[in-house]
Amino acid sequence: MKYVRNTNVMVTRFKDGDTEWELFDFAPRIPAGLTQKAPLRIIRFLRPIKGKPRLTADFNPRPDYGRVEPTMIPIDHGIMVDGGPVPLTLHSNVPAPYIGADREFVLDRPRYFVLSCDRNQDPIHLDEVNRDLDLTIAGWRQWVQGSYLPSFADTEVIRSALCLKLHAYNETGATIAAATTSIPEAIGEPRTWDYRFCWLRDSAFTVEALRRLAHFQEGRHFMQFILDVAEGGPLQPLYGIGGERLLTEYELDHLEGFEGTKPVRIGNQASEQLQTDLMGEVVLCLRTLLTDARVELPDPMAWMPLVERMVQESVDAFDVPDLGIWEYRDGAKLHTFSRAMCWAAAHHGAAIAEHFGREKQAAEWNTHADQMRERILTEGYSEELGMFTQAFGDTFADAANLLLPAIGLIDARDPRFISTLDAYRKILVHNDGVMRYVHDDDFGSPKSTFTICSFWWIEALALAGFLDEAIETFHRVASFANPLGLFSEDVDLETGRLLGNFPQAYTHVGLINAATTIGTLLRARENRLHAWT
Numbered sequence: 001m002k003y004v005r006n007t008n009v010m011v012t013r014f015k016d017g018d019t020e021w022e023l024f025d026f027a028p029r030i031p032a033g034l035t036q037k038a039p040l041r042i043i044r045f046l047r048p049i050k051g052k053p054r055l056t057a058d059f060n061p062r063p064d065y066g067r068v069e070p071t072m073i074p075i076d077h078g079i080m081v082d083g084g085p086v087p088l089t090l091h092s093n094v095p096a097p098y099i100g101a102d103r104e105f106v107l108d109r110p111r112y113f114v115l116s117c118d119r120n121q122d123p124i125h126l127d128e129v130n131r132d133l134d135l136t137i138a139g140w141r142q143w144v145q146g147s148y149l150p151s152f153a154d155t156e157v158i159r160s161a162l163c164l165k166l167h168a169y170n171e172t173g174a175t176i177a178a179a180t181t182s183i184p185e186a187i188g189e190p191r192t193w194d195y196r197f198c199w200l201r202d203s204a205f206t207v208e209a210l211r212r213l214a215h216f217q218e219g220r221h222f223m224q225f226i227l228d229v230a231e232g233g234p235l236q237p238l239y240g241i242g243g244e245r246l247l248t249e250y251e252l253d254h255l256e257g258f259e260g261t262k263p264v265r266i267g268n269q270a271s272e273q274l275q276t277d278l279m280g281e282v283v284l285c286l287r288t289l290l291t292d293a294r295v296e297l298p299d300p301m302a303w304m305p306l307v308e309r310m311v312q313e314s315v316d317a318f319d320v321p322d323l324g325i326w327e328y329r330d331g332a333k334l335h336t337f338s339r340a341m342c343w344a345a346a347h348h349g350a351a352i353a354e355h356f357g358r359e360k361q362a363a364e365w366n367t368h369a370d371q372m373r374e375r376i377l378t379e380g381y382s383e384e385l386g387m388f389t390q391a392f393g394d395t396f397a398d399a400a401n402l403l404l405p406a407i408g409l410i411d412a413r414d415p416r417f418i419s420t421l422d423a424y425r426k427i428l429v430h431n432d433g434v435m436r437y438v439h440d441d442d443f444g445s446p447k448s449t450f451t452i453c454s455f456w457w458i459e460a461l462a463l464a465g466f467l468d469e470a471i472e473t474f475h476r477v478a479s480f481a482n483p484l485g486l487f488s489e490d491v492d493l494e495t496g497r498l499l500g501n502f503p504q505a506y507t508h509v510g511l512i513n514a515a516t517t518i519g520t521l522l523r524a525r526e527n528r529l530h531a532w533t
Contacts, residue, residue, distance in 0.1 A: 003484060007140035008162050009133070010484075019051035021107055028132040031139040038170055040117040045129055046107055053107045059100040061088060065252055065266070072100070077123040078114075089116045091124040148214040150519025151528075152471075156478055157515050159485035160508035161213055164206055167505045172228075173221030174198035174241040175206050178489070178501035184261040185490045185500050186447040192257065194265050195489075195501040197247060199238045200226070201325065202506050204281035209512040211288055219289045223303070226282055230306055235282070235313075237275045237327070238268060247271040270327040276317040277325055279310040280341025280348075284407065286310075287348045291355045301356060307349050308361075314345035315368050318375075324390075325400045329442045333391035336380035337400035343372040344407045373409060381416050387423035388416070396439050397427040399453035402460040406513075412463035421464060429457065432476040433491050448490035448499055451480065455510025459517045467521055474514060487511070 001012040009026040024045040030037040046055075063070050063084020070083035074096040081088035090099070091114040098105045105111070112129040143165070144158055168175045178195035185191035207219040229235070229243050240247060251263035286303055289295050297303075318339060321332035350365035379392040380401075390398035401420065405412035428435045433449025434457045454477045462470035480491050482498060487507040489500025523529055 001484070003159070003162075004137055005141075006144040006158060006162075007137050008166055009137055009140065013049075014053075016053060017051075019053040020049040021053050022047050022049060024133060026133065026136055028136050029139050030132065030135045031142065036139060036170070042115045043129060043132065044113040044115075045133060046111045048107045048109070054104045055107055056102055056104055057092075057094055057099045057113065058102075059090060059113075063088070065255065065264075067254070075121050078121075080119060080121070086117055087119045089118060089120055090114070091116070091120075093126060143215075146214065148212070150516040152519035152522055153474065153478065153511075153515040156481075156485060157213070157512055160511045161210065161215070163486060163503050163508045164210060164505055164512075165215075165218070167206070168218050168221070169198075169241045170221070172242055173218075173223070173225035174239065174243070175203040175218070175222065175505065176241060177202045177238075177506060178504050180501045181266060182261075182264040183258045183488070183499065183501050186492070187259055187261055187499070189261065189443060189447070190263060191443055192261060192263060192265055193501070194249070194268050195504075197238045197268060197271070198225070198241055200235065200278050201237070201275075201281045202509070204285040205509045205513075206505055207285050208288055209509040211292070212512065212516045214294075216289070216292070216295050219285070220295070220297070223286065223289060226285070227303075227306060230282075230309070235278050236271050237273055237278060238271050245271070269329070273327060274320070274322045274332070275324065275327070275338065276314070276320060276322040277335075277338040277341035279314040279317070280344035280407070283307060283310050283314075283345040283348045283352070287352050290352055304352075304356065304358075307352050310345050311349040311365055311368075314342040314349075318342045318372055326398075326436055326441075333394070334379075335391050335398075335400075336376065336388055337390075337398065337403070339372065339376050339380060339392070340401075340404055340407065340409050343369055343376060343409060346372060347408065376409065377416070381420075385423060386419040388420050390437060396437055397424055399424070399428055399434055399436050399450065399456060402434075402453070402456040405460060405463050406456075412460060413465055417460075418464060421460060421466075424457070428453070430493055431496070432473065433480075433493070448492055451477065451487055451489065451491055451504070451507045452510035454491075455507070455514040459510075459514040462514070462518050462521055467518070467525065470514075470518055471522075474518060478511070 004011050009024060012023045014021050027042055028039055061070055061081050068084045070081045073080040073082055078089060078091040079096050079099060092112060094105050094111050110126060114124050147161060149157060175198055176196055177199050181194035181196055182192040203222055207222050210218050229239055239245060247267045249265055249267040249269040251265055255264040257264045286307060290300050290303060321334050322338050323332055324335035325337055346365045346369035350362040353362040381388050385395060387397060388401040390396040404410050405417060410417050427438060430449060434453040435446055436450045436453055458470045458474050481487050486503040488498040488502040489504040492499055
């Protein structure tokens with residue numbers, strides 16, 4: 001099993017005795033001028049290589065999380081699934097009586113199965129499937145060829161970029177955090193969450209990672225998504241892919257969960273939380289796109305009212321306790337990272353204002369930013385502990401603070417940040433992974449490293465001047481990927497096993513950012529700053 005090189009098309013080759021065949025799994029993504037057609041389909045395409053394999057086709061849809069018993073209706077060249085919230089149709093050139101009936105068919109010619117989210121009864125022909133496969137492969141390779149690569153871990157970066165692209169919803173610009181729900185952070189613990197939503201924080205970082213690779217379409221689409229949801233009311237941490245605000249969390253008691261770990265959840269209560277870092281991430285995203293000379297927008301100044309709103313809300317929120325980036329379910333604090341992102345909204349908002357010639361506005365926002373920064377460096381840093389703490393005045397380490405140099409709050413070589421790295425190395429780094437924090441939370445003691453924190457650690461090391469350590473750690477952390485180069489959210493402390501929802505967009509964002517930073521610093525150290533060196 002592997003991906004067709006530089007694509008999101010999976011190919012698996014099988015051998016059984018003197019027979020051999022290959023299987024392609026893909027979702028069509030067909031180039032169409034300056035855009036793509038991406039019908040809601042999953043295609044499984046089989047081709048014989050040697051002999052005449054005898055196979056069975058299992059098809060057992062369970063709509064609405066298994067709460068609906070569907071009716072299977074044979075149609076011309078397929079089966080229609082009646083029941084459940086989403087219409088499904090399976091088209092195939094394997095006769096319907098052989099599908100889901102434990103009856104063998106002979107793979108003596110190419111066979112296909114096309115699962116669609118519709119009630120289309122028109123037959124799909126083999127030529128159409130062949131064409132979709134060829135064009136999808138060509139389309140993905142064309143997209144990859146338009147990527148800037150860091151000259152460090154390029155293969156891993158390409159796979160991560162392709163993974164991120166699959167998390168983006170073309171219709172609205174939303175980017176989901178992961179494609180699954182309720183895969184636990186630790187087996188047997190109730191740390192099970194539904195990640196099939198668009199977190200503004202994750203999406204802003206995703207847009208920046210893809211921009212670093214010279215992909216801008218995703219950012220333009222996400223800017224429009226932000227504008228749409230912002231017009232709908234106060235910002236909330238996450239939304240549905242269609243901008244839905246109501247994401248009520250439910251537990252599905254009839255499902256056992258991954259390896260028996262309950263609960264299985266749909267919806268996410270974090271959508272109702274106060275997380276005051278959001279404005280900073282929105283402004284960071286807007287700055288990189290509004291000030292990039294390569295990005296064409298019909299009316300860039302049209303975004304200034306949103307920037308003004310985000311800056312004002314960050315100023316108002318600076319002294320308001322929140323639940324933070326890790327979405328604690330109780331105990332609001334003045335989280336240091338949230339304060340830093342309030343600063344980022346004012347500081348980077350001022351840069352946007354200056355870019356558009358609004359000098360007076362830029363000066364006013366810079367004054368707010370300077371005041372915020374002074375308080376963060378005073379109240380968010382513990383001289384006694386020699387580190388930035390999770391919240392003003394507390395004693396806990398928090399891996400989110402590893403991002404402070406990346407957002408521009410402090411130089412990575414500042415003695416306060418160097419001492420923070422020294423402290424975090426002792427507190428948060430375990431078995432080549434980095435934990436978000438180690439103190440008890442709402443559910444007890446954390447037991448897994450959080451892989452994006454590992455990449456934050458790597459990038460912080462590189463920026464602080466520990467480039468060789470960063471490179472060595474990068475390779476060790478990258479080795480935790482599954483054989484396809486994909487990461488989940490967490491790694492078990494003891495076994496090194498991937499846990500948490502999968503594939504996790506945030507983790508792949510961290511890999512791209514760490515690799516691009518390392519690549520830039522390596523080229524500078526080795527004097528390889530020109531194309532021919």
